[in-house]
Amino acid sequence: xxxxxxxxxxxxxxxxSVNKALRNAVVGLEGVTVNDLYQTYPxxxxxxxxxxxxxxxxxxxxxxxxLYWYSTPSIVKEWFDLVLEHDxxxxxxxxALEGKLFFQVISTGADGDSYQKEGFNEFTxxxxxxxxxxxxxxxxxVWLPPFAITGVHGGLPSAEILRxxxxxxxxxxxxxxxxxxxxxxxxxxxxxxxxxxxIGSE
Amino acid sequence: MDAFxxxxxxxxxxxxxxxxxxxKLGLGSVLGYLMAGIVIGPFxxxxxxxxxxxxxxxxxxxxxMLFLVGLELKPSLLWQLKTSIIGFGGSQVIVTSLIxxxxxxxxxxxxxxxxxxxxxxLSSTAIVLQTLQEKGQMKTEAGQSVFAVLLFxxxxxxxxxxxxxxxxxxxxxxxxxxxxxxFDLHALPEYLQFMCTVGAVVLVLAIGKYAGQPMFRIIARTxxxxxxxxxxxxxxxxxxxxxxxxxxxxxxxxxxAGVVLADSEFRHELESDxxxxxxxxxxxxxxxxxASLNFPLIGENVTLIIGMTVGLIAIKGLVLILIGKVxxxxxxxxxxxxxxxxxxxxxxxxxxxxxxxxxxxxxxxIEPLISAVAISMFLAPLMFVLHDKLTRSTxxxxxxxxxxxxxxxxxxxxxxxxxxxxxxxxxxxxxxxxKPVILDYDSNNVAVLRKLGIExxxxxxxxxxxxxxxxxxxxxxxxxxxxxxESAKHLIELAAKHYPQLKIVxxxxxxxxxxxxxxxxxxxxxxxxxxxxxxxxQSAMMQLGVDPYEAHxxxxxxxxxxxxxxxxxxxxxxxxxSYISLYKQHHAQLEALMKLGSNEGxxxxxxxxxxxxxxx
Numbered sequence: 029x030x031x032x033x034x035x036x037x038x039x040x041x042x043x044x045s046v047n048k049a050l051r052n053a054v055v056g057l058e059g060v061t062v063n064d065l066y067q068t069y070p071x072x073x074x075x076x077x078x079x080x081x082x083x084x085x086x087x088x089x090x091x092x093x094x095l096y097w098y099s100t101p102s103i104v105k106e107w108f109d110l111v112l113e114h115d116x117x118x119x120x121x122x123x124a125l126e127g128k129l130f131f132q133v134i135s136t137g138a139d140g141d142s143y144q145k146e147g148f149n150e151f152t153x154x155x156x157x158x159x160x161x162x163x164x165x166x167x168x169x170v171w172l173p174p175f176a177i178t179g180v181h182g183g184l185p186s187a188e189i190l191r192x193x194x195x196x197x198x199x200x201x202x203x204x205x206x207x208x209x210x211x212x213x214x215x216x217x218x219x220x221x222x223x224x225x226x227i228g229s230e
Numbered sequence: 231m232d233a234f235x236x237x238x239x240x241x242x243x244x245x246x247x248x249x250x251x252x253x254k255l256g257l258g259s260v261l262g263y264l265m266a267g268i269v270i271g272p273f274x275x276x277x278x279x280x281x282x283x284x285x286x287x288x289x290x291x292x293x294x295m296l297f298l299v300g301l302e303l304k305p306s307l308l309w310q311l312k313t314s315i316i317g318f319g320g321s322q323v324i325v326t327s328l329i330x331x332x333x334x335x336x337x338x339x340x341x342x343x344x345x346x347x348x349x350x351x352l353s354s355t356a357i358v359l360q361t362l363q364e365k366g367q368m369k370t371e372a373g374q375s376v377f378a379v380l381l382f383x384x385x386x387x388x389x390x391x392x393x394x395x396x397x398x399x400x401x402x403x404x405x406x407x408x409x410x411x412x413f414d415l416h417a418l419p420e421y422l423q424f425m426c427t428v429g430a431v432v433l434v435l436a437i438g439k440y441a442g443q444p445m446f447r448i449i450a451r452t453x454x455x456x457x458x459x460x461x462x463x464x465x466x467x468x469x470x471x472x473x474x475x476x477x478x479x480x481x482x483x484x485x486x487a488g489v490v491l492a493d494s495e496f497r498h499e500l501e502s503d504x505x506x507x508x509x510x511x512x513x514x515x516x517x518x519x520x521a522s523l524n525f526p527l528i529g530e531n532v533t534l535i536i537g538m539t540v541g542l543i544a545i546k547g548l549v550l551i552l553i554g555k556v557x558x559x560x561x562x563x564x565x566x567x568x569x570x571x572x573x574x575x576x577x578x579x580x581x582x583x584x585x586x587x588x589x590x591x592x593x594x595x596i597e598p599l600i601s602a603v604a605i606s607m608f609l610a611p612l613m614f615v616l617h618d619k620l621t622r623s624t625x626x627x628x629x630x631x632x633x634x635x636x637x638x639x640x641x642x643x644x645x646x647x648x649x650x651x652x653x654x655x656x657x658x659x660x661x662x663x664x665k666p667v668i669l670d671y672d673s674n675n676v677a678v679l680r681k682l683g684i685e686x687x688x689x690x691x692x693x694x695x696x697x698x699x700x701x702x703x704x705x706x707x708x709x710x711x712x713x714x715x716e717s718a719k720h721l722i723e724l725a726a727k728h729y730p731q732l733k734i735v736x737x738x739x740x741x742x743x744x745x746x747x748x749x750x751x752x753x754x755x756x757x758x759x760x761x762x763x764x765x766x767x768q769s770a771m772m773q774l775g776v777d778p779y780e781a782h783x784x785x786x787x788x789x790x791x792x793x794x795x796x797x798x799x800x801x802x803x804x805x806x807x808s809y810i811s812l813y814k815q816h817h818a819q820l821e822a823l824m825k826l827g828s829n830e831g832x833x834x835x836x837x838x839x840x841x842x843x844x845x846x
Contacts, residue, residue: 039779040777040779040780041777041779042777042780066777066778066779067777067778067779068778070778070779070781070782070783071782
């Protein structure tokens with residue numbers, strides 16, 4: 029059984045529906061730790077030692093956040109800047125994260141279609157997660173494509189939100205129980221593009 | 231009585247006229263005093279008499295000065311200096327004595343030559359320290375080396391007092407014991423004499439260490455300032471008397487008492503209490519040196535005396551340069567080191583008196599030597615001025631280069647008032663490696679904090695002299711933490727007037743107090759309960775389930791807006807009606823801005839790249 033760390037970052041949680049639903053779907057699951065960054069560090073004073081310890085104790089490290097400016101909310105950048113230390117995360121002695129799985133769970137306002145070469149935003153979500161991918165490479169993490177929920181700008185119907193929550197929970201449980209073919213997952217455009225194919229229906 | 235007052239009056243007027251005059255010319259106060267002495271002395275206007283008695287009495291200024299020097303030197307610092315004291319001081323005294331003895335031995339019997347050599351190796355603690363302090367050079371490399379040599383010389387006087395009588399070749403003039411104190415030690419067997427001497431030193435140290443602090447604490451509690459001054463004087467005079475009684479230098483006793491008290495919380499208070507006495511006595515001492523210049527005698531032996539003076543300064547200067555080279559003092563500092571110590575000292579007067587009384591030297595030799603020493607002392611401050619003029623350009627270049635590398639520990643900060651608020655500020659600064667000088671007027675409070683290992687000094691920070699001795703003149707920042715607005719205003723006005731370079735950060739009891747402080751032009755004002763009120767409010771919101779990041783931002787927004795409206799409220803505060811309406815208006819704005827869950831409340835966060843899609 030793998031242990032899973034979800035670093036959750038949403039600066040206005042009270043006004044979020046999708047991220048709240050996703051989070052509720054996985055919080056309290058066995059082997060899953062939800063680490064709410066804005067709640068723990070409202071003043072951005074990240075406790076580096078605590079964060080490093082959390083990383084060391086888990087086998088899968090996930091960042092769950094809304095997509096802000098094709099990237100993350102600012103606290104995630106602060107987390108990267110401070111926590112991923114030389115000789116811990118990278119460098120010749122930096123092997124603390126070696127082999128751990130690493131991916132993003134993203135919600136976007138715009139539709140999935142707009143994140144295409146021909147679409148309004150011109151880049152795919154996988155392309156936009158290039159900094160994460162490069163970071164993963166430097167830190168010897170195993171990068172997986174993002175788990176993305178798109179088109180939330182108009183507010184999604186609650187049935188759909190519920191479905192997304194269930195899918196998220198299924199994915200997390202499958203990762204925890206090591207029922208995911210990692211090599212296959214690496215090649216996907218998005219992690220949740222065809223869940224039934226990746227982890228099988230229950 | 232009238233005669234005494236008249237003499238005193240003449241001294242004071244001479245000082246009051248000559249010192250500002252000399253300072254205006256850039257010559258330093260010591261030279262001013264010396265010139266005043268020449269003018270009013272027996273060979274000038276002949277306004278004063280019995281110069282020797284006055285000199286003898288005012289020599290006590292030197293004792294007080296060493297007490298003050300001791301106060302500046304913590305035992306740990308003194309221990310650090312031990313190598314330079316023995317190295318610099320020892321080699322200076324021995325080498326100089328030997329060279330002068332060798333030269334004198336060409337003309338005189340060796341006993342007389344040795345006595346002259348020993349006596350002339352000493353320099354003037356009074357003139358040199360006063361000048362270095364005035365110029366702020368005590369803490370420089372040269373200043374520290376100079377001080378080490380002077381300290382060694384002061385210690386060397388003690389064995390000299392013992393050796394010189396043994397060199398007698400002439401019948402002694404009088405047999406009275408020099409400085410015989412409260413009881414006559416010479417009646418005791420030698421081992422007892424030795425034990426008495428050691429015992430006296432231990433006693434001074436023990437009193438300073440264990441009895442001094444509780445005693446001053448009790449006196450401080452009475453709040454009567456002059457009693458504190460009296461006790462401080464009694465301590466200095468007492469330790470000097472004790473040293474005299476066992477045949478040691480009184481200056482040494484005072485110095486030891488100072489060193490022992492350097493760690494105590496009363497350091498700055500003692501300093502500011504003794505300082506005016508020391509200044510006055512030393513001033514009169516310098517005047518009497520000026521007055522003692524015997525012009526008729528100098529006139530008769532002009533070539534001999536000038537030759538001896540030049541020779542004395544040259545020999546001492548060269549020896550000092552040599553020592554500077556051997557101990558590798560940097561070349562820039564070496565010249566100051568040499569210039570500073572190349573004169574005869576006031577101890578020479580005392581020791582020449584001794585040689586006369588014990589029949590070591592004949593009067594015909596002593597008189598011109600004393601004149602040469604006095605002239606060299608007169609020239610000393612002039613040489614400082616000359617040295618400054620010659621080296622100024624290079625000094626300035628170096629100074630501008632050094633400015634970038636100021637260390638955090640070098641910041642000079644004074645924290646006035648060390649109540650609950652001050653304690654936290656002090657702890658905060660200390661933990662960041664900034665060591666403030668902390669002053670508090672509550673002696674109980676000071677005692678408790680000292681036990682916790684916080685370096686707090688007893689004293690009323692609103693007194694100018696105490697601010698001065700706490701180092702306000704070269705401090706960078708003053709933090710005022712008084713809860714009493716009147717005291718805070720008083721202190722800020724005092725500091726702004728006398729130390730315009732001081733930045734000031736101040737707390738205000740409430741909004742009204744903040745306005746009063748704004749009245750006198752303070753600008754870094756912090757209401758002491760405001761930030762904790764907001765922190766409590768933030769915590770309260772979180773307990774009610776508000777998201778922590780939202781609560782944090784609401785606190786920041788409120789804090790910023792409230793501080794922004796202070797200047798406007800300040801303008802309106804005299805007109806009650808418009809003040810209240812303005813206050814209400816601002817408050818309503820804030821209320822709208824901060825409404826929980828409103829778009830504005832987390833404006834920045836909830837609108838972050840999400841104008842069209844606020845709900846993901």
